[in-house]
Amino acid sequence: MLFNMAEKKKTTIYEVAKEAGVSRQTISRVLNNRPDVAPETRKHVQDIIQRMEYHPSAVARSLSAKKSYIFGVVTAGLIYTGPSRTLSGITSKAEELGYGLLLKELASFSSNNIHPLIQWFQAHQVDGIIWAAPEIGDNRSWLKDLLKEVQIPIIFLTMEKRDDVSIVAIDNYLGARLATEHLISLGRKKVGHISGPLNWWEARQRKQGWEDALSNAGIQVFDNMWTEGNWSSKSGKIAIEQLLQTFRDMDAVFVGNDQMALSVLQTTFEQGRLIPDDLAIVGFDGIPEAEYFCPSLSTVYQNQIELGCIAVQELVRIVEEKLLDNDGLGPKHVTLKPELVIRNSSKKP
């Protein structure tokens, strides 16, 4: 059996050097495209590398060079469309810029036990970390301590601005204002709101945008005009049933995400209300399916793929600035603008 296994020993830089009749250093120089190699030598070495099907060990390289070309990614809730779209943006941009990704998904959104995670990333010598899990409750309480201990550059997605870290976020507040102002522009004065869970920063931003848009239009906001869901369609159903009780003359509603808006459509339809005539509806997120709801759903589109792309771009910038011993200009914030998409659920009569 033993001689059968054909354990093709991987060729190393040493063997290539021997075959090419040069030192390992020269091979290394060719591999890393260093300028200080004679053209003929380079060509010769490249040929040998090709012929021997030599592939350098990324592990040995990381160890020796202290640069891995790997980023750590922390995500949560991949079964939901938002996080997975963001991750998709991250993978494509990372691929484009020559970085690989070590992925960790938090077991729960509000997981606070991040020390082992960071340690794991450090042990693997990642060049940077992308924190793509949402800000919820006090799940940033560790951040201050962390920054003292960890030198690895970190970029955060979709969290409240603060001066000590770099953040890329979508402007949820603006999106909510756009949605609510649109409903008001339709002539609606009784605009309700179904929020996401208010321990989420994003949910609070959206609610605030709704409030401010109303106040700005001279409409007073009362507590019977809104209720809280948990992003799921199921919670949306419960929320709209409750809201229709507490806010009987509601003629429009801004819903915190498209999933909840979906069940609002179902429930109001079953109750025989006409949409948008009796109740105009705007959701949030812009999932592709929203266009095919009954009726098609107006929504605030947020480009979460781009969010992921930009996060990688920024992180690469930070990492390479650091390499040049140029400590850059400190943490930077990028804010993306969402877009209002108007469909039948909030069409003018």
Added chain:
Amino acid sequence: MLFNMAEKKKTTIYEVAKEAGVSRQTISRVLNNRPDVAPETRKHVQDIIQRMEYHPSAVARSLSAKKSYIFGVVTAGLIYTGPSRTLSGITSKAEELGYGLLLKELASFSSNNIHPLIQWFQAHQVDGIIWAAPEIGDNRSWLKDLLKEVQIPIIFLTMEKRDDVSIVAIDNYLGARLATEHLISLGRKKVGHISGPLNWWEARQRKQGWEDALSNAGIQVFDNMWTEGNWSSKSGKIAIEQLLQTFRDMDAVFVGNDQMALSVLQTTFEQGRLIPDDLAIVGFDGIPEAEYFCPSLSTVYQNQIELGCIAVQELVRIVEEKLLDNDGLGPKHVTLKPELVIRNSSKKP
């Protein structure tokens, strides 16, 4: 500036050894929980490790031990619910079993340029590879050659059975039969089908299940009774419009996925057809939103999270069997059964 940077040098095994007054070897033994260490020595070393906040370098370990506790994951289409749910299953099971993940998303579903990818994984010394991208067209043509060259264990998800590789798949054929037989049991005899893109193995399986269920019930299948979509809601709209032309007395339709079924609901509603009375509908996938469509959508639920979990489990089994020089029983196939979920879109009158 320089003395300011506080570049906290990472402590290494060497320093721990010095501090503890033993050899690096002994530290290594403690780290790896080897039995051949005196209890007092172990305790002493553990204390020192704790006090010095020593964390071993995973990179150095991988290089030296030729075992990384990392799996490579190949996925595609993360912006769709299926692939991201599967990935979520993979992350949670990998975490549980002590493996990390290097993630690559194919730029396109049918990407055939997998050599650089595999090489990259090899360079990083992954212990195994999970191929979670769907089988489309000839995008498995490379597989035969690959198996000759690569020693790394690979497990494939959701592809056609073949003897030379391990596969974990959901039984799409069965799901389609369940759906179609259910429609027939409702007394419908004119059951149409909107398939996914037929270069997808899964789409072909579902179509075959539909055909066989009809044949089995003594109903002949003609080409005007089905049409092809591309999984998107948009394509579903086009497909149902066409099908209603070619198959005028259709009284039920089995739709290849829930997204397409959604636009079927919208289109038939706009045309004033009653569901399920005029047209009974069953989708496929079981996305959470399906319950809140108008009307709620019957569908075939496939547990893609579990799919990911099982893939990791199997891969770990294979990897550890290989470590024991026990070559195991060769490739193994696991098939998961989907479940029919009956809702209003196909309720009995």
Added chain:
DNA sequence: TTGAAAGCGCTAACAA
């Protein structure tokens, strides 16, 4: 039970 020596496969720093 412990330690010394020799790598794992590569790159940085210096010398030639």
Added chain:
DNA sequence: TTGTTAGCGCTTTCAA
């Protein structure tokens, strides 16, 4: 332009 030397931080092998 090229080679030599000395690591990177750990584990394996063998000897004590």
